[in-house]
Amino acid sequence: MLDYKLYYWDLPFRGVFIEMFLADVGASYALHDASEIYPERSLKIENPGMAPPYLYDWKSKKYFAQLPAIMMHLAREYDYLPKRAETHTLALKILLDCNDVLLEITNYHGMVMWNKNSWDEFRNGRLADWMEIFEKTGLEHGLKAGGGYLLGTTISVADIATAALFGTMVYAFPVLEEDLQENAPHIAQLVKHVEARKPIQAMLERRRVVWERGYCGGQIESSLRKVLGQ
Numbered sequence: 269m270l271d272y273k274l275y276y277w278d279l280p281f282r283g284v285f286i287e288m289f290l291a292d293v294g295a296s297y298a299l300h301d302a303s304e305i306y307p308e309r310s311l312k313i314e315n316p317g318m319a320p321p322y323l324y325d326w327k328s329k330k331y332f333a334q335l336p337a338i339m340m341h342l343a344r345e346y347d348y349l350p351k352r353a354e355t356h357t358l359a360l361k362i363l364l365d366c367n368d369v370l371l372e373i374t375n376y377h378g379m380v381m382w383n384k385n386s387w388d389e390f391r392n393g394r395l396a397d398w399m400e401i402f403e404k405t406g407l408e409h410g411l412k413a414g415g416g417y418l419l420g421t422t423i424s425v426a427d428i429a430t431a432a433l434f435g436t437m438v439y440a441f442p443v444l445e446e447d448l449q450e451n452a453p454h455i456a457q458l459v460k461h462v463e464a465r466k467p468i469q470a471m472l473e474r475r476r477v478v479w480e481r482g483y484c485g486g487q488i489e490s491s492l493r494k495v496l497g498q
């Protein structure tokens with residue numbers, strides 16, 4: 269019997285957060301195409317959600333939507349949340365930050381395509397600021413040269429999410445590796461550290477055969493590739 273069903277597209281974007289977490293804790297899951305729920309059944313499932321990813325938890329026989337909520341559900345189940353009130357709250361804040369970055373890099377669900385000016389402004393402004401926010405948070409709470417984690421001395425859901433966010437971004441768009449190194453060198457190191465954890469490494473190797481360098485898909489990914497010259 270499997271532990272979970274994950275409904276998502278054949279893309280890393282939001283799904284990779286969940287897959288990295290499930291790999292790290294050794295949970296078993298089946299991948300289902302998001303179209304099995306979205307859009308026709310979105311309102312019919314228990315705990316309805318607007319859009320993928322959807323996680324079905326076989327133990328509770330419940331569906332969950334909204335990436336940060338899914339990550340919190342898993343983190344609680346597998347004890348991947350910091351114990352102290354401040355860092356516990358920060359773990360949720362980091363998940364929400366990740367989701368904001370995903371929304372911003374897709375220019376709010378691809379409402380408007382990127383052009384050189386708008387992208388350069390975002391890349392040198394808010395994207396750089398986001399990277400610094402993660403860096404500063406890590407340095408304040410546990411990240412050091414050569415080791416440590418974002419919120420202390422043990423891995424938490426915040427580390428998996430941060431690695432899923434920036435690791436996927438720089439894998440899909442290698443020119444952004446320099447931005448990460450410059451604005452958040454300790455986060456760049458954390459990404460490598462988390463991606464090198466054996467079960468995560470094996471999962472990424474397997475999935476990247478399918479995903480290749482894909483990111484969020486659609487016209488917005490094409491416009492990102494165009495402005496980045498990739």
Ligand SMILES: N[C@@H](CCC(=O)N[C@@H](CS)C(=O)NCC(=O)O)C(=O)O
Pocket residue numbers: 281282318319320321333334335336367377
């Ligand atoms: N806030 C939601 C966003 C969900 C979302 O935008 N899903 C994308 C794929 S990553 C999708 O398929 N959207 C279709 C839609 O919103 O209609 C979450 O964090 O899970």
